[in-house]
Amino acid sequence: MPARIDLYRSSFDDRERQIARMGAFTVSGFRYDSGIEALRIRNARGEIIVLPFKGQQIWRAAFDGRDLTMKSMFDEPVDTQVYLETYGAFMIHCGLTGVGAPGPADSHPLHGELPNAPFQTAWLEFDEAGERLTVGGTYRYTVAFSTNYLATASIGLGADSALIDVSLSVENLKQTPMDLMYLAHANFRPVDHGELHYTANYDAGSVRVRRSVPAHISPKPDYMDFIAKLAEDPLPHHRLDPALAFDPEVVFSIDMLADDDGLAHAMQRHPDGTADYIGYRPSQAPLCTRWICRTPDQDGLGFAFPSTSEVEGYTAEKAKGHGVELAGGGVWRIDIRMGLLTGAEADGVEADIARVRAAAS
Template structure:
């Protein structure tokens, strides 16, 4: 569903606005947007309110690279201190939020060669805009842009995401529109990939029952993962008791990741 921003202010963003020194792009009723460039050359856009801030990569995947609210960073720890200019998924895996898909997603199988998690994670964006305005929740700032993915005889589509931060919020609203420009239908797969920093002693809460009929643990790992004995023991414990995955125990490494189908 397209959002109605007809009465709001749009600020066009271009790569030349993003230099080594952080500069203010816009201020609006307590919200501030600033532009800068990482040492790696990747452009960053910081949008802040009284409760925190997000840092986005406006021209590379429109990723939310980092999010900090109420004095706590919400982003997982990773091997990457800053984003890397690349299209390869694992060469820039450190963001808080990543768009994945759209014609394929997940690990490529033996009969396909799609990129890991698809074309969207580090895709280049054009027509990037900062939006300032108000809605029923009050003033906000948002980032949007257009990314066209075209592969002859395969697919042709446009991705238009929007990430919105309200003035008094410590959470975000994310909307996407994917438009198929090809005459024939395309298969659509999309993943909103969120990487939270765990809280020691935390507990995951959802509406799925804790049984093997509703929670299936991935048993076959991709070839680039070499699991440790401790990981295999942890995985087997979750297979035996699916509720085990809910506990975030300090000092218990989960490497590689534990994947559940719920």
């Protein structure tokens, strides 16, 4: 029978304390100096730090001696719901009333209300064999005359695995439809001369660079020339040459292809043969966003953000026909796998990607 431990904010304090131990797993809890509650979850391969009551973010992920998380200016999470005032987590749920930068007609914040949402419940669960651990939690968001939903998040990790299973389900508690927009902001650390491989056609029609400049960034003089070149041919960005101008950021929208099992795959292949990996079902999130930011202060690679829409804000995305119309009482769900692949595992995924691309050509 699985073992479940309910978590409470009052159980966390400034001193890190062990909460549970089973097999290869050790779980401890603590508060950052900012007051944010955190879980450190260790297995045989490494550890993740989860913020159970703050968006169920994965703040850090490290496996096989390597920190997978982007470099940012934040050493710890900040007690705020403003997106850019607490930044740099490994994995952030974005949405749900809008994603991306809000336009003039939008009322949602940058990337919506979900990234730093104050989850009302959280828990740990071990399977009967002690081979799998899950962190879960719920967040109910209600605005009179507008929105009423329940989001249930989960983060699963195997005892000897460097791959994390992230899921989110959303139940529309209204009797009328709701518009839902979602993006999974998984922020890996880019490596110089890393190579991007993914199940898509590598042409400008399938890999589209964003031409607009959102208000929160200030591009350098040569930025738009670089964007114009990528708009004609996206191939140069597949190798992360440190000389490329990913400053402050470059964003792509990608039409991902699925394999025979319905899965899309993407990875950053490191020079040592290992890889960072994302896998998901386009049937759940039909679009893919790619974000690359390489500056002296922030170094991040979101090589595949499963998403229901692009990142121009609710009004613009609604006009494009993007997003999900979730019926009253309906449930929407997404399941994503992310983390680190060994060299042998990466060889297998690269071969799968090549097969999918060849079949589509």
